[in-house]
Amino acid sequence: xxxxxxxxxxxxxxxxxxxxxxxxxxxxxxxxxxxxxxxxxxxxxxxxxxxxxxxxxxxxxxxxxxxxxxxxxxxxxxxxxxxxxxxxxxxxxxxxxxxxxxxxxxxxxxxxxxxxxxxxxxxxxxxxxxxxxxxxxxxxxxxxxxxxxxxxxxxxxxxxxxxxxxxxxxxxxxxxxxxxxxxxxxxxxxxxxxxxxxxxxxxxxxxxxxxxxxxxxxxxxxxxxxxxxxxxxxxxxxxxxxxxxxxxxxxxxxxxxxxxxxxxxxxxxxxxxxxxxxxxxxxxxxxxxxxxxxxxxxxxxxxxxxxxxxxxxxxxxxxxxxxxxxxxxxxxxxxxxxxxxxxxxxxxxxxxxxxxxxxxxxxxxxxxxxxxxxxxxxxxxxxxxxxxxxxxxxxxxxxxxxxxxxxxxxxxxxxxxxxxxxxxxxxxxxxx
Ligand SMILES: NC(=O)c1ccc[n+]([C@@H]2O[C@H](COP(=O)([O-])OP(=O)(O)OC[C@H]3O[C@@H](n4cnc5c(N)ncnc54)[C@H](O)[C@@H]3O)[C@@H](O)[C@H]2O)c1
Ligand SMILES: O=c1ccn([C@@H]2O[C@H](COP(=O)(O)OP(=O)(O)O[C@H]3O[C@H](CO)[C@@H](O)[C@H](O)[C@H]3O)[C@@H](O)[C@H]2O)c(=O)[nH]1
Numbered sequence: 001x002x003x004x005x006x007x008x009x010x011x012x013x014x015x016x017x018x019x020x021x022x023x024x025x026x027x028x029x030x031x032x033x034x035x036x037x038x039x040x041x042x043x044x045x046x047x048x049x050x051x052x053x054x055x056x057x058x059x060x061x062x063x064x065x066x067x068x069x070x071x072x073x074x075x076x077x078x079x080x081x082x083x084x085x086x087x088x089x090x091x092x093x094x095x096x097x098x099x100x101x102x103x104x105x106x107x108x109x110x111x112x113x114x115x116x117x118x119x120x121x122x123x124x125x126x127x128x129x130x131x132x133x134x135x136x137x138x139x140x141x142x143x144x145x146x147x148x149x150x151x152x153x154x155x156x157x158x159x160x161x162x163x164x165x166x167x168x169x170x171x172x173x174x175x176x177x178x179x180x181x182x183x184x185x186x187x188x189x190x191x192x193x194x195x196x197x198x199x200x201x202x203x204x205x206x207x208x209x210x211x212x213x214x215x216x217x218x219x220x221x222x223x224x225x226x227x228x229x230x231x232x233x234x235x236x237x238x239x240x241x242x243x244x245x246x247x248x249x250x251x252x253x254x255x256x257x258x259x260x261x262x263x264x265x266x267x268x269x270x271x272x273x274x275x276x277x278x279x280x281x282x283x284x285x286x287x288x289x290x291x292x293x294x295x296x297x298x299x300x301x302x303x304x305x306x307x308x309x310x311x312x313x314x315x316x317x318x319x320x321x322x323x324x325x326x327x328x329x330x331x332x333x334x335x336x337x338x339x340x341x342x343x344x345x346x347x348x349x350x351x352x353x354x355x356x357x358x359x360x361x362x363x364x365x366x367x368x369x370x371x372x373x374x375x376x377x378x379x380x381x382x383x384x385x386x387x388x389x390x391x392x393x394x395x396x397x398x399x400x401x402x403x404x405x406x407x408x409x410x411x412x413x414x415x416x417x418x419x420x421x422x423x424x425x426x427x428x429x430x431x432x
Pocket of ligand 1: 009101121260
């Protein structure tokens with residue numbers, strides 16, 4: 001089946017390569033000519049485990065091409081819209097200009113019966129509006145939210161834990177085309193939910209709102225643990241043993257970041273306000289506030305541990321990506337903390353296995369280096385992204401490099417007894 005994927009970022013590039021790998025003939029289209037040139041040469045424009053291999057294989061098979069020309073989408077039966085929906089510059093809501101521009105550019109090239117498939121995360125009600133614009137072309141709209149996690153994007157795309165189809169006019173055509181697209185996942189008994197546009201849109205934002213709430217819940221417990229001498233990690237283990245709660249997404253630390261959870265909970269609040277039901281998700285304001293307080297906590301703790309003044313003190317920052325196995329620094333708690341400490345006068349040297357190039361573009365005044373360069377003569381070490389490269393550091397070796405063996409484990413991810421045995425003063429978050 002011939003498919004087009006409009007927008008080849010973290011979501012679209014993986015989707016295009018994954019769909020080509022299961023036998024579809026896919027054209028990926030993006031307005032960014034540099035990105036398209038990289039993709040056509042088999043190089044991923046960002047770090048995502050397994051993506052380069054998938055791209056190389058799919059390009060060699062002839063199943064995958066990339067283009068800046070929307071005319072190349074003609075002839076595809078399904079057109080996936082995977083462009084960005086960032087937070088607006090002037091408010092909390094989602095900026096839909098890229099979705100609108102992509103649909104406008106695509107419509108002259110669609111034929112009656114084609115299925116336009118929304119994958120971007122959008123405010124509830126967006127699909128209904130788009131369906132009306134698409135209707136005169138005879139094409140059909142489906143909303144098929146994406147739940148992939150960065151770092152596991154290839155795996156999640158090829159083996160999703162569920163498929164959600166939001167359908168409206170032309171529902172039968174939309175379902176049969178999507179079934180053909182996802183035949184491999186469906187043959188593997190992946191559950192499928194077919195519903196209306198509004199539910200499909202809401203499934204996506206409510207899933208992210210729930211995940212964000214779970215993280216902020218445990219971080220709120222970390223705040224309480226910090227003043228009571230309790231240990232939030234033991235608490236998470238204990239409550240997580242209740243199958244109704246579950247241990248996943250109960251890791252307290254510097255909180256959530258990335259290109260999804262922060263902007264999606266804000267856009268959800270903004271949309272609910274527009275709909276006159278802002279009170280229903282007002283709690284997300286607190287979820288956001290708890291999350292952002294965790295960054296303040298690390299800045300304040302660092303300052304306190306350095307006797308109230310970070311000026312001229314060397315701070316080794318381990319990790320700038322928003323999570324491990326990603327080079328994404330969008331709304332990264334780690335990069336935010338590093339740049340705030342630098343703004344306070346600290347001599348910050350940050351390191352990351354994959355995200356330094358992106359971080360340098362965003363924060364050109366920060367100093368970046370290797371793990372060894374960051375640790376050498378450091379007054380304090382901050383673990384802010386739990387890459388294996390960092391959690392596996394030998395604390396005896398690290399102690400031999402630093403000026404003072406003082407560490408804040410911002411992800412509660414270091415083997416703390418080993419660090420303490422190696423004579424480090426260890427500070428977890430929400431732990432004694
Ligand atoms: N990143 C994820 O893990 C993830 C997972 C699920 C859902 N989403 C959602 O998917 C969407 C895309 O996210 P992303 O992280 O891939 O963003 P991204 O910024 O990495 O990629 C967006 C791409 O769209 C391109 N683009 C912008 N305007 C365009 C246009 N008019 N025509 C063609 N291409 C255009 C950009 O050049 C860019 O390459 C967002 O709505 C996001 O919330 C992302
Ligand atoms: O217990 C936890 C789990 C995660 N995080 C942080 O939360 C953020 C988000 O992590 P994760 O959800 O794994 O990453 P994303 O790749 O942003 O994925 C989320 O956002 C995507 C885009 O919408 C969705 O598709 C995914 O289902 C959803 O998990 C990161 O900063 C993590 O460090 C914590 O602080 N504690």
